[in-house]
Amino acid sequence: MSAVTALTGLLAGRSDPAELSPRAWDGVISVARAEALLGTLAHRLEGAQVPPSVAALFADQRAASAVARAQALWEAEMARRAFAGVGVEFVLLKGTAYAAAGLSCAEGRQIGDLDILVPWHDIGRAENELLEAGWEWVKPDAYDDAYYREHMHELPPLIHKARDRMIDVHHTILPRTHRVTPKPLILVADAVTVDGGFAVLCPADMACHCAAHLLADGDLQGGLRNLWDFHCLTRDFAAADADFWERLDARAVRHGLKGVVRRAARLARDIYGAALPEGWDGDRPADIWFRRRLFARDDWGRSTHMLLQQAFYIRSHWLRMPPLMLSRHLWTKWRRR
Numbered sequence: 001m002s003a004v005t006a007l008t009g010l011l012a013g014r015s016d017p018a019e020l021s022p023r024a025w026d027g028v029i030s031v032a033r034a035e036a037l038l039g040t041l042a043h044r045l046e047g048a049q050v051p052p053s054v055a056a057l058f059a060d061q062r063a064a065s066a067v068a069r070a071q072a073l074w075e076a077e078m079a080r081r082a083f084a085g086v087g088v089e090f091v092l093l094k095g096t097a098y099a100a101a102g103l104s105c106a107e108g109r110q111i112g113d114l115d116i117l118v119p120w121h122d123i124g125r126a127e128n129e130l131l132e133a134g135w136e137w138v139k140p141d142a143y144d145d146a147y148y149r150e151h152m153h154e155l156p157p158l159i160h161k162a163r164d165r166m167i168d169v170h171h172t173i174l175p176r177t178h179r180v181t182p183k184p185l186i187l188v189a190d191a192v193t194v195d196g197g198f199a200v201l202c203p204a205d206m207a208c209h210c211a212a213h214l215l216a217d218g219d220l221q222g223g224l225r226n227l228w229d230f231h232c233l234t235r236d237f238a239a240a241d242a243d244f245w246e247r248l249d250a251r252a253v254r255h256g257l258k259g260v261v262r263r264a265a266r267l268a269r270d271i272y273g274a275a276l277p278e279g280w281d282g283d284r285p286a287d288i289w290f291r292r293r294l295f296a297r298d299d300w301g302r303s304t305h306m307l308l309q310q311a312f313y314i315r316s317h318w319l320r321m322p323p324l325m326l327s328r329h330l331w332t333k334w335r336r337r
Contacts, residue, residue, distance in 0.1 A: 003027025003299040004224075007037065011044055011228060012273045018049040025054055030301035035224045039065040039108030065108045072096045072111040075165050076198060079116060082133035088126050089199070091117040091191045093170060093209065097200040098229070105232035109225075113157070113166040117201075119188050120171045127155055127169065135160050135167060151177045151321070173209050174217055175320045182212065182255035203237040203244065204251035211264035212257055215290075216319060219312040223294045224271070231268040235275075245277040267291065 001009075007028050009015030020028065032038040042058035043065070050058065076096050083090065092100055095111035118126045135158040139145065148156040154170040172184035187209075191199040201209060210233055214226040238244040252261040266287055268274035271294065293312050296305040303309060 002295070003031045003301075004295045004297050007031050007035075007041070008224065008271050010041060011037070012271070014273065017045055022051065025051060027299035027301075029054070029057070030299065031297050034297060034301035036110045036222055037225055037228065039068075039110060040225075040228065041108070043108035061108065065110070068109075068111050069099045069106065071165070072099055072114065073196070075114040075163070075167070076100065076116075078133070078160075078163075079114060079130075079167065080198075082129050083126065086125055086129055088118060088122045088129060089188075090126070091188055091199045091201060093117055093173075093201070094213070097198075097206065100196055100198045101194045101200050103233065104236055105229045109229075113168050115168045115170060117170045117173070117184070117187060120184065123155065123169065123171050130158055130167065130169070134162055138166065151175055153178075173212055177321045178216070179319055180212070180216055180256045180260070182208070182257060186254070203233070203241070204248045205255075207233045207237065207248055208252050208255050208257050208261055211252075211261045212255075214264055215260045216257070217316070219309065219316040220290070220293045227264065227267055227271060227294065230264045231272040231274050234265065234268065245280070263287065263290065267294070 001024075003024070006015060006020065006024055010017060010028065028041075029038065032041045038057075039061045042061035045058065046062065072095060076092055079090065091097075093115035095106065095109050096114055098106035098109065099111060137145070138157040138159050139148075145156050148154065153172045153175050154168050157166055157168055159166045173182050173187065174180055187201060187205050190202045190205060192202050193199050200206065207230060210226065210230045214220070214223055214230060234244070234248070237248075241247070248261060249258065252258040262280065263284065265274065265276055265280050266283065267290060269276050269281070270287070270291060289308070292305065293308055296303060296309060298304050
């Protein structure tokens with residue numbers, strides 16, 4: 001059994017941690033670290049029978065994740081204070097949203113940048129207020145700045161000069177030139193407020209965004225992490241709402257993400273044992289390549305199947321831009337290097 005298979009088996013509850021050899025634990029920890037799942041695994045196996053050295057590592061990870069959660073929510077508070085004087089409203093996205101909402105996928109999750117969604121008509125004011133409050137540009141390059149502003153779904157990334165924490169200010173959830181164009185105003189209008197007063201996407205939109213981030217906005221780098229998020233979100237939301245899968249399907253259609261959401265659900269079933277409703281269980285021939293891409297690590301956590309990874313890298317750009325624009329962009333980037 002490969003280390004990736006062992007890791008996903010432990011997360012899914014299919015494998016008994018007491019049966020793993022020391023060598024197998026080395027592989028599981030290496031892959032979990034590479035996939036940003038080590039803290040999640042530590043929470044998932046809290047109280048389980050594991051070797052003493054692994055137990056100590058897991059205890060450190062649980063403590064670190066608690067600190068990371070507090071830091072992430074503090075950054076969200078700093079953004080709220082920066083916008084308070086001008087009334088700019090925002091919706092938390094990704095890891096910070098999961099933490100603010102107290103969702104199970106936030107347990108042990110590494111949270112890096114603060115991701116927020118701001119309505120397009122407020123994006124200029126949001127930018128100005130953040131700059132006034134101590135954030136500054138990460139990428140001063142003129143071409144990169146123009147590329148973000150003309151083609152992407154967010155401002156160029158900003159970092160706070162004192163706290164060294166980054167913020168990504170989105171105005172939608174996929175690049176403006178993407179072949180799929182979700183409805184950002186609907187996302188904002190139907191957001192819900194959680195304890196602490198922060199706004200997050202409604203459950204169906206949160207799952208749609210997670211699937212889009214996993215399958216429509218990148219090359220699946222770190223995909224096991226994002227797929228675990230999707231699995232936990234859909235499982236927990238379905239447990240709380242018997243009609244959730246119907247709501248998710250309808251919402252995915254509205255955002256043009258039905259195929260993406262259905263594929264994410266099938267992958268969650270295949271890898272984490274997700275229980276899907278009737279009508280969601282059909283397979284697609286291309287699913288096998290997505291599974292292979294997600295499992296493309298050796299027992300040291302190193303990337304493998306480089307040709308497959310390159311194919312998914314090309315696919316990610318192909319989805320983001322029309323062919324002529326993509327050719328011009330890649331040519332420009334190559335020349336600048």
